[in-house]
Amino acid sequence: MRYLPLTDADRTAMLGVIGAGSIDDLFADVPAAARLTGPIEGLPGHASEMAVERQLRGLANRNLSAGDxxxxxxxxxxxxxxPASVDHLIQRGEFLTAYTPYQPEIAQGTLQALFEFQTQVARLFGCDVANASMYDGSTACWEAIVMARRITRRGKALLSAGLHPHYVSVCRTMAKFTGDTLVTATPELTDGAPGDDLATLIASVDGETSCVVVQNPNILGHVADLSELAARCHEKGALLIVVVTEPVALGAVRSPGEMGADIVVGEGQSIGVGLLFGGPYVGLFATRDKYVRQMPGRLCGETVDAAGQRGFVLTLSTREQHIRREKATSNICTNSGLCALAFSIHMSLLGxxxxxxxxxxxxxxxxxxxxxxxxxxxxxxxxxxxxxxxxxxxxxxxxxxxxxxxxxxxxxxxxxxxxxxxxxxxxxxxxxxxxxxxxxxxxxxxxxxxxxxxx
The missing domain is CATH 3.90.1150.10 (Aspartate Aminotransferase, domain 1)
Structure with a gap:
């Protein structure tokens, strides 16, 4: 991306249009403790290009890579x-430069790749339908909670003690703006089933509960049967949301959909996507067919054209950038298309x-x-x-x-x-x-x- 310089007059004019007194006003929602008050420690000040490169290279060399x-x-x-073939294929020009298909009828290759991705995720999670990917696992988790609120018209979510604390943190941040009540807990190092609070969750589901969110395997690695919890949720009119941060586990563990989950979300990083210093990653999202119109993001579908030839279309696209705008089901449902493609290629190679x-x-x-x-x-x-x-x-x-x-x-x-x-x-x-x-x-x-x- 090119750097476009601005003059002081440009900045003043832009601030005037949006009604802000200063640039600092744009960061008012960022806690003061998280804001920098001076230059970043360790980075050079004014220096030549070669000197800056040398210092930054020295900083980079302090990292210990996962493969080393x-x-x-x-x-x-x-x-x-x-596999090396994954990186080779996603760097082909038609994939690497493609972005969101705003004119889907001329992006058949992109739509077909996303259609195959959806099919793989739906089968992996044991669900009827999956969307064309999300931003990452944590935001997909929050989207599932909001979706449950729309379906049940309730505002209390029970979050398992075994749910990743970073996912919990994201949900807490977003709940500040929606008013949802999140009931959370801290895991315990209980022998045999660490972090497993299924009995407590089953006893806590009531008529005000919109959903129960549980991770499997959980943050401490424990694998559980969620069938009884799913039955309890459905008895009380709540939804069961299952989070999967390690999708490779589903090659051995019964899928969440088979256990009765209504919405399954997760992080697809471990299939096709490297660690990458924490991102970009790809969020996975799947649900039952009856809830498809409440699902965030986009759904690619298969059809036939006027000549009877197989073709692909955007079946649903409830994003804020599209026709739904302020009525969209989400405004953070970024389609991580290249990472989704990497996931799909790796999954295809595995079978x-x-x-x-x-x-x-x-x-x-x-x-x-x-x-x-x-x-x-x-x-x-x-x-x-x-x-x-x-x-x-x-x-x-x-x-x-x-x-x-x-x-x-x-x-x-x-x-x-x-x-x-x-x-x-x-x-x-x-x-x-x-x-x-x-x-x-x-x-x-x-x-x-x-x-x-x-x-």
Missing amino acids: APFFLGCGAYRHHV ERGLRDLATLNHARAAQAAERLVKVPGVSLVNGAFFNEFTLRLPKEARPVVRAMADRGVLGGVSLGRLYPNVAALEKGLVIAVTETVADEDVEALATALTEALA
Whole structure:
């Protein structure tokens, strides 16, 4: 994007048109604590182009890339092997430069790719219909809550203790503007089913509940059967929303739709999309056919043209940029088209059998790692059922242990103290993610680093 400079007169004129007294007024909703009061520390001031490049390169070299060390980070963003063919195909000119098909009749290739993506997501989630992708998993989660309010005409959502805290944070931020009541909880390191509060949720659903939001596998890696919770929600006229942050798990775990979920959302990053420093990612959204007109985003459909030839159209497009405008179901339903294409290509390369094999390999690697790590003195496993992510209880606070392992060149998991900084009961928890990219020597390096960090 080109940099377009403005004069002081230009800025004054623009502020006058929108009725703002100064540029600072545009950031009034940003908390003062989050605003910079001076230059960014560590960045150079006025310097030559070569000097700036040299300093920025030095800063970049301080990063430790996921592929350069034994890697066990997860909690919503996972390192999987993405075939080189995925990157090769998405960089073809017709894909890389394509954007939202505002004139869909001349964007048949883009529409067909999105149609295939929708089909894959719907089958993966066990739902009738999926949209053409969302911004990311966290905003898709919030969109599902708003959708449930439109359907049930109720404003209270129950959020499981096992829902990713970053997703909860996004929902809290958005609820400030809608008035929705969010009932939240903090997970517990209960042996066998960490973070599983299904019994509490079942007992809490009442006639004022719009929806229950539960993650599976949850933030601590526990996998649960949600069928009983789904039945309770439907008995009380509420919807069950299931969040999936690791879609590879659905190659081994029963789909949320099969368990009775009404809306299924998730993060598609782990299929076709790299870690990318946290984004861009791709939100997944699927639901039952009877709720399709309340679904945010866009839906691509298949039809035939005047000559009887197969063709693709935008069947629904309830976005604020289209005809619905202020009546649209969403204004943050960005279609992450290129990431959705990467997801779809990788899924096509895998196929159903390949996805099942990949899921089996992930679980086997994780089980192997868990068996090895519990042999470290003072370490115990709190999970019962898990997929490729599990939680350990350490004999001391996990945050400095994670730092000590990083100093030894091992990215050894995510400390619960980082995710829940004010919850003392969780500070000894360490979440370990193990994918097909982890080798035997990586597990041994983690066990060694953990032993030394706990000594």
